[in-house]
Amino acid sequence: NATQTDTPTQTPSEIPTIENFPIVYSKGADIWIYDPNTSSKIALTGANSKTGLEGEFYEPKLSPSGEFVSFKQKYSEFIIVNLNQFTYQSIPNGNRQGWATENILGWDQNNYLYFTKENGACVFWEEPRSSIESVDVVVYDPETQQIVENFPLPQEIGEPINSTGIAVSPSGRFITGDPFRCGPEPDFVPYFVYDRQTGAIYF
Numbered sequence: 001n002a003t004q005t006d007t008p009t010q011t012p013s014e015i016p017t018i019e020n021f022p023i024v025y026s027k028g029a030d031i032w033i034y035d036p037n038t039s040s041k042i043a044l045t046g047a048n049s050k051t052g053l054e055g056e057f058y059e060p061k062l063s064p065s066g067e068f069v070s071f072k073q074k075y076s077e078f079i080i081v082n083l084n085q086f087t088y089q090s091i092p093n094g095n096r097q098g099w100a101t102e103n104i105l106g107w108d109q110n111n112y113l114y115f116t117k118e119n120g121a122c123v124f125w126e127e128p129r130s131s132i133e134s135v136d137v138v139v140y141d142p143e144t145q146q147i148v149e150n151f152p153l154p155q156e157i158g159e160p161i162n163s164t165g166i167a168v169s170p171s172g173r174f175i176t177g178d179p180f181r182c183g184p185e186p187d188f189v190p191y192f193v194y195d196r197q198t199g200a201i202y203f
Contacts, residue, residue: 022062022083024069029056031071033083044069050086053079063107064170068142070104070113078104078115080142089145091115101132101180105165108172112148113140116165122182131182132162137175153177157192157201166191173197 023034030046043049045057056074063069070080078091093102101122105114120133139149157163157179167176175194193202 022066024060024062026058026060031057031060044081051081051088053088059104061104061106063111064109065111072104080113089142091140101135101164103164103166105168108168109170113142114168124182135162135164137165154194154201
């Protein structure tokens with residue numbers, strides 16, 4: 001008779017679905033999570049929160065597995081919280097002037113986090129003035145806490161201005177970019193999509 005080997009399995013309640021996937025959102029200056037399994041709301045930041053992090057936080061993005069949530073701390077760092085343990089990692093953010101050049105783009109299907117990192121600094125309101133030389137997209141694995149890839153984002157798209165990333169496709173192939181200028185920006189500069197595989201730019 002054939003024998004069946006027991007293999008570890010997940011119960012339906014342990015497998016994230018559209019119905020029971022956690023929802024993360026910002027409220028005021030803090031990050032919250034809604035658990036549809038228990039209909040409970042949990043504060044991830046703020047006084048007496050699960051992480052104990054205090055400050056101003058925004059732009060939360062949930063990983064495809066539902067295990068991690070990333071968000072930005074104003075004038076400071078990128079934060080990644082493990083929702084199973086409520087531990088967190090800090091990734092230093094070099095842009096402390098509040099400009100939208102260093103952003104969290106989101107997660108790919110491998111649970112890698114994508115964010116932008118500027119080289120140089122945008123300072124136009126005082127001397128000595130300086131500009132951003134380039135902007136890189138960094139791919140980060142929260143499991144190993146290692147950078148797995150780093151590639152430049154095309155600059156001077158259509159005009160002699162910089163560009164930064166604002167979103168990534170699930171495959172990691174396509175990056176949505178936002179042109180910007182260090183100083184007063186021109187009106188109606190469109191977003192673009194960068195195809196990493198072919199190098200093509202789409203408006």
